[in-house]
Amino acid sequence: MNGSFARSVQLVAVREVQARVRSRAFVVSALILIGMVVAAIVVGGIVGKATADDTTPVAVVDGVSLPSTDGLDVTTAQTAAAAERLVERGDVDAAVLPSDDALGYRVVGLDDAPAEVVAALSVSPDVELLDPDALPGGLVYLVALAFGVVYFASAVTFGQSIAQSVVEEKSTRVVEILMAAIPARALLAGKVLGNSVMAFAQIVAVAVAAAVTLAVTGQDNVYSMLGPSMLWFVGFFAVGFVLIASLFAAAAVLVSRQEDVGSVTTPVMMLVMIPYVLIIVAYDSPTILGAMSYVPFSAPIGMPMRVFLGTAEWWEPILSLAVIAASVVVVVLVGARVYENALLRTGSRVKLTEALRG
Amino acid sequence: MLDIRGVTKRYGDRRVLDDVTFTVGDGRLTGFVGGNGAGKTTTMRILLGVLQADAGTVSIDGTEIGPADRRRFGYMPEERGLYPKMPVAEQVTYLARLHGVDRRTAAARTTDLLARLDLSAHAGDAVEKLSLGNQQRVQVAAALVHDPEVLVLDEPFSGLDPMAVDTVLGVLRETAASGVPVLFSSHQLDVVERLCDDVVVIADGSIRAAGPQDELRRAAGPAAWELLVDGDVAWLRDEPGVVVREFDGGYALFEADDAVAQRVLRRAVQHGTVGSFAPRVPRLSEVFREVVR
Numbered sequence: 001m002n003g004s005f006a007r008s009v010q011l012v013a014v015r016e017v018q019a020r021v022r023s024r025a026f027v028v029s030a031l032i033l034i035g036m037v038v039a040a041i042v043v044g045g046i047v048g049k050a051t052a053d054d055t056t057p058v059a060v061v062d063g064v065s066l067p068s069t070d071g072l073d074v075t076t077a078q079t080a081a082a083a084e085r086l087v088e089r090g091d092v093d094a095a096v097l098p099s100d101d102a103l104g105y106r107v108v109g110l111d112d113a114p115a116e117v118v119a120a121l122s123v124s125p126d127v128e129l130l131d132p133d134a135l136p137g138g139l140v141y142l143v144a145l146a147f148g149v150v151y152f153a154s155a156v157t158f159g160q161s162i163a164q165s166v167v168e169e170k171s172t173r174v175v176e177i178l179m180a181a182i183p184a185r186a187l188l189a190g191k192v193l194g195n196s197v198m199a200f201a202q203i204v205a206v207a208v209a210a211a212v213t214l215a216v217t218g219q220d221n222v223y224s225m226l227g228p229s230m231l232w233f234v235g236f237f238a239v240g241f242v243l244i245a246s247l248f249a250a251a252a253v254l255v256s257r258q259e260d261v262g263s264v265t266t267p268v269m270m271l272v273m274i275p276y277v278l279i280i281v282a283y284d285s286p287t288i289l290g291a292m293s294y295v296p297f298s299a300p301i302g303m304p305m306r307v308f309l310g311t312a313e314w315w316e317p318i319l320s321l322a323v324i325a326a327s328v329v330v331v332v333l334v335g336a337r338v339y340e341n342a343l344l345r346t347g348s349r350v351k352l353t354e355a356l357r358g
Numbered sequence: 359m360l361d362i363r364g365v366t367k368r369y370g371d372r373r374v375l376d377d378v379t380f381t382v383g384d385g386r387l388t389g390f391v392g393g394n395g396a397g398k399t400t401t402m403r404i405l406l407g408v409l410q411a412d413a414g415t416v417s418i419d420g421t422e423i424g425p426a427d428r429r430r431f432g433y434m435p436e437e438r439g440l441y442p443k444m445p446v447a448e449q450v451t452y453l454a455r456l457h458g459v460d461r462r463t464a465a466a467r468t469t470d471l472l473a474r475l476d477l478s479a480h481a482g483d484a485v486e487k488l489s490l491g492n493q494q495r496v497q498v499a500a501a502l503v504h505d506p507e508v509l510v511l512d513e514p515f516s517g518l519d520p521m522a523v524d525t526v527l528g529v530l531r532e533t534a535a536s537g538v539p540v541l542f543s544s545h546q547l548d549v550v551e552r553l554c555d556d557v558v559v560i561a562d563g564s565i566r567a568a569g570p571q572d573e574l575r576r577a578a579g580p581a582a583w584e585l586l587v588d589g590d591v592a593w594l595r596d597e598p599g600v601v602v603r604e605f606d607g608g609y610a611l612f613e614a615d616d617a618v619a620q621r622v623l624r625r626a627v628q629h630g631t632v633g634s635f636a637p638r639v640p641r642l643s644e645v646f647r648e649v650v651r
Contacts, residue, residue: 004426004458011455019443173439177500180406180433181456183425344408 012190144283250335365414389550432506
C-alpha cells in the first residue's frame with residue numbers, strides 16, 4: 001500500500017510537471033523572470049563600470065608636472081594659449097597652465113570651477129574606515145529587491161498554477177475518477193511535489209543565470225559576496241514553497257470554478273506579498289529583518305538577506321529552516337484534511353470550518 | 359460477486375441511504391434504477407470508496423474490500439470529466455497507471471481500447487478538441503483501460519448520441535460476458551429493460567426491489583394476455599374468469615390464469631383467424647411505478 005501511495009504521488013507529480021512545461025504561459029513567464037534578473041545585472045555592471053572609468057579631459061601645458069593624473073584624461077598642449085583654446089572649444093573641461101606660485105601650476109576653466117580637476121589635483125588626508133567590509137547601500141537595496149522579486153514572482157506563479165490545477169480537476173470533474181483510483185492525499189502530495197519541483201527548477205535557473213551573468217560581466221566580487229546567500233535562498237525557497245503550495249491547494253479546493261480562485265486565494269497571496277513589501281521597505285532594519293528571518297512565510301527572503309549582510313550566526317539559517325519544516329508538516333496535515341473533505345463538494349464555495357470538520 | 363450490505367449514509371440530519379443491501383452477480387448486467395435524489399450516485403460513490411459510508415460493508419466474494427481492491431474497479435461517474443488539454447492516449451494511459459497498471463501494459467491496453475472505440479485517429483488530440491460523443495467514448499475507455507474486476511457506471515447513457523449508446527452497450531455486454539459484475543444506473547427504463555439481467559430499484563435511500571428482471575416483472579402483477587384477431591372480440595367480456603383491461607375492435611388485453619387463457623385461445627381460433635396471442639409481462643416502468651409508490 002505504501003509503495004503504491006508513493007507511486008501514485010510520483011505519477012501525479014510527473015503529470016503536473018508535464019502540464020506545466022507544456023503551458024506556454026509558464027515557459028514565457030519563466031523566461032521573462034530570468035531575463036529580468038540577467039538584464040538587471042548587466043545594466044548594473046555597465047553603470048558601475050561607466051562610473052569607475054569616468055575621466056575628466058584636461059589640457060596640460062608641456063613642462064608642467066602634476067602630482068597625479070588619476071581620473072584625468074590628459075591632452076598635452078605646447079603653449080598656454082593653445083591649452084586655453086582647447087578649453088574654449090570645449091575639447092577639455094580645464095587647462096593646467098604653468099604658474100609662479102608654490103604649486104607651480106594653476107587651473108583654468110571656462111565658466112565654472114572645474115571641481116573634478118581641482119579634486120584630482122588636491123591633496124587629501126588619509127581616510128581610515130572602521131568598518132571596511134560594510135556593503136554599499138545601493139547594492140544592499142538591489143539584492144533585497146532581487147530576493148523579493150524572485151521570491152514573490154515564483155511563489156505567485158507556481159502558487160496560482162497549483163490553485164488553478166486543483167480547481168481544474170474539480171471544475172472538469174475528473175477528480176472523481178482520480179479519487180476512485182488513488183487517495184486524495186496522494187493527489188495533493190503529487191500536485192504539491194510537482195509544482196514545487198518546477199518552482200525550485202525555476203529558482204535554480206534564475207540563480208545559475210545570475211551567477212553566470214555576474215561572472216561573464218566581470219563582477220566576480222559581487223558574486224563572491226552574493227554566493228552563500230543565493231545558495232541559502234535556493235534552499236529556503238525549496239522548503240518554503242511546499243508551505244505556500246499546500247496553502248494554495250487547500251484554499252483552491254474550497255471552490256469549483258476558475259473565477260472563484262482569485263477570491264479564495266487572496267489571504268494566501270497576502271502571506272506572499274507582505275514579505276515582499278517588507279523586504280523592500282525595511283531592508284536596512286535589523287529588527288524587522290530579524291523577525292522576518294524566522295517567520296515561515298518571510299524566512300525564505302529574510303534569512304538569505306541576513307546571510308548576505310553578514311548579520312546571521314552560522315546556526316541561524318539552520319534553526320529557521322527547521323521552523324519552516326515544522327510548519328510545513330502542520331500545514332500539510334491540515335491542508336490534506338481540507339483537501340480530502342472539500343474535493344468532491346462542487347457547486348457553491350465550501351466553508352473552511354466545514355472542510356476542517358469533514 | 360459484489361455484495362453491498364446494510365450501507366447507511368447521512369448528511370447532517372438527512373438520511374440519504376438507509377440499510378442499502380443488494381448484490382451484483384459475476385457476469386450479470388445489473389441495472390440500478392431510481393428517481394433523482396433516490397441515492398444512486400451516493401451508493402456508487404460509496405462502492406468506489408470515493409465517499410465513506412456511516413455503516414455497512416462492501417465485499418467481493420465474501421471478503422470486505424479496501425482501497426487497494428477498489429483500484430481494480432472501473433468507474434464512470436455521472437459527472438463526466440477528463441483533463442481537457444491532455445492528449446487522449448496519454449490521458450487514458452495515465453489513468454491506467456494510477457490504477458496500478460505498469461507502463462507497458464497501460465500503453466498496450468490504451469492502443470487496443472482506442473481502436474475498439476474507434477478513437478485511434480484521435481489518440482494524439484487534446485480531449486477538448488474532440489466532439490462530445492467522442493469525449494464520452496474516451497470516458498468509457500478511462501473506465502475500462504485497467505481491465506477492471508468490477509465495473510460501475512453512473513448514467514452511462516445520459517448525453518450519448520445513438521452511435522455512442524451502441525458502442526457503450528457493446529462494451530458493457532462484452533465486459534459482463536467476461537464474468538465481471540457490472541452495475542450501472544439509468545433513468546432510461548427501456549434501456550435497462552432491454553439490457554439488464556438483474557434490476558435494483560432504489561427510492562428515498564432504500565432498496566425497494568432487487569432481483570432478476572424477469573422475476574420482478576412477473577411478480578409485479580397478475581398474468582395478462584394480449585389477443586389480436588380478425589373481426590371483433592366483444593365475446594371476450596362474457597368469458598368466465600376473464601377481466602378485460604383494454605379493448606379495441608380486434609385487440610384485447612385481459613387478465614386470466616393460464617387455464618382460462620388457453621380456453622380463450624381455443625374459442626378465438628373457433629371464431630376466426632388469430633393474428634397473435636401472447637402473455638404480457640408488466641413493463642419495467644410499471645414495476646418501477648408499483649414498487650416506488
